[in-house]
Amino acid sequence: SMELKSDREIIITRTFNAPPRIVFDAWTRPELVRRWWAPISRGVSVVLCEADVRVGGSYRYVLRTDAGDEFGFSGQYSEVTPHSRLAYT
Numbered sequence: 001s002m003e004l005k006s007d008r009e010i011i012i013t014r015t016f017n018a019p020p021r022i023v024f025d026a027w028t029r030p031e032l033v034r035r036w037w038a039p040i041s042r043g044v045s046v047v048l049c050e051a052d053v054r055v056g057g058s059y060r061y062v063l064r065t066d067a068g069d070e071f072g073f074s075g076q077y078s079e080v081t082p083h084s085r086l087a088y089t
Helices: 020-028 030-036
Strands: 002-006 009-012 044-051 058-065 070-081 085-088
Touching (some): 020 030, 020 085
Antiparallel strands (some): 058 070
């Protein structure tokens, strides 16, 4: 589900048919994020994936298209409760 909380805040809630440990790892371990984050079928790959997964820690991902264009984004973790909750900007 997706909820527009304000002009600058969106809350996205997803349910996965998998053990919480595996889902949490898929969102927090860079070597796993690289495997699923980018839409490979659209010619996009992850060329940089860094994550300091702790409250106040940051992440940065950089994606590259087949045409060579790159775009990156980053944010900060505000809540980290292993295997149950992950909130970030």
